[in-house]
Amino acid sequence: MRIKFWGVRGSIATPERRNSRYGGNTPCIEVRLDDGSLIILDCGTGMRALGKSLVRDAGGAPIRAHVLLTHFHWDHIQGIPFFLPFYSPHNTFVIRAATRRRQEFEAVIKRQMIYPFFPVGSEKMHATRVFRDGENWPIKAASAIVKYTPLNHPQGCVAYRIEADGSAFVYATDTEPGSPEHDRALRDLATGADVLIYDAQYTPEQLCREKKGWGHSSWLEGIRIAHDSGVKSLILFHHDPDSDDSTIDSLVEDAREEFPAVAGAREDMVLMLRNGVLREEYQAPRRSGQGRALPVPTGSVLAADRVVRKGTIALTR
Numbered sequence: 001m002r003i004k005f006w007g008v009r010g011s012i013a014t015p016e017r018r019n020s021r022y023g024g025n026t027p028c029i030e031v032r033l034d035d036g037s038l039i040i041l042d043c044g045t046g047m048r049a050l051g052k053s054l055v056r057d058a059g060g061a062p063i064r065a066h067v068l069l070t071h072f073h074w075d076h077i078q079g080i081p082f083f084l085p086f087y088s089p090h091n092t093f094v095i096r097a098a099t100r101r102r103q104e105f106e107a108v109i110k111r112q113m114i115y116p117f118f119p120v121g122s123e124k125m126h127a128t129r130v131f132r133d134g135e136n137w138p139i140k141a142a143s144a145i146v147k148y149t150p151l152n153h154p155q156g157c158v159a160y161r162i163e164a165d166g167s168a169f170v171y172a173t174d175t176e177p178g179s180p181e182h183d184r185a186l187r188d189l190a191t192g193a194d195v196l197i198y199d200a201q202y203t204p205e206q207l208c209r210e211k212k213g214w215g216h217s218s219w220l221e222g223i224r225i226a227h228d229s230g231v232k233s234l235i236l237f238h239h240d241p242d243s244d245d246s247t248i249d250s251l252v253e254d255a256r257e258e259f260p261a262v263a264g265a266r267e268d269m270v271l272m273l274r275n276g277v278l279r280e281e282y283q284a285p286r287r288s289g290q291g292r293a294l295p296v297p298t299g300s301v302l303a304a305d306r307v308v309r310k311g312t313i314a315l316t317r
Contacts, residue, residue: 007046023267037142047079
């Protein structure tokens with residue numbers, strides 16, 4: 001599996017210079033299986049750039065993908081109207097939102113594009129879009145097996161586990177610890193996963209005080225889940241709009257003191273996961289407006305010169 005992050009920010013897009021290393025787009029992850037099949041996790045503002053990339057790489061050939069929505073809060077659906085592949089009749093998408101009825105999530109897409117919210121109606125989306133519900137889970141999406149569990153989040157959310165190519169990873173965004181039922185179910189879903197992508201929007205201190213009840217989590221809970229479930233590597237995700245690059249760096253550093261195999265998700269980050277081995281695919285460093293190469297983020301998998309072998313990220317340059 002090749003896992004690429006197109007959006008990693010939570011709540012609202014923050015295209016600001018202080019966020020330039022980790023990125024400001026909201027959640028969207030591309031999962032490319034070894035057989036070429038495509039799975040898209042969430043449709044935040046990062047989906048716009050993903051769509052342009054898919055069109056460019058397809059070169060006119062049809063695009064087919066499975067789309068898995070965790071829930072319908074704005075930051076997870078705002079990229080839909082700007083996703084170019086939805087406007088071509090040659091393309092096909094199977095869209096799921098595990099715990100929602102088909103009519104509900106089909107209506108969500110239509111409503112966000114009606115007057116006076118958007119100038120182009122959803123009827124302009126000529127791609128074949130198949131909305132699925134009422135399935136017996138786990139389901140098969142292309143060659144992957146997909147499982148889910150509900151999460152503790154206002155108005156609901158789900159985590160997904162994707163198993164393919166001899167590996168398994170869990171995507172658990174928008175969840176708050178403290179509900180015994182949900183906490184137990186997420187640990188069950190994450191058992192033995194090679195990678196856990198986890199909501200770490202707040203600090204542990206914020207989660208105990210002013211952000212309690214807001215539906216999000218911290219790096220500390222992510223580490224607890226990783227330990228309890230035997231997860232090999234942890235990726236901190238859904239960064240707070242007010243957390244700049246240096247703040248996320250410090251959160252990753254704190255987390256690594258408790259669990260070495262931790263990285264902070266950033267836009268354009270690419271993870272290669274095959275047969276339980278996780279490596280980051282090298283990407284050329286971004287450059288500033290003056291052409292100066294930016295440093296590799298502290299939260300990057302590449303930020304260490306050591307190799308942690310079995311059961312963790314390979315931390316190599």
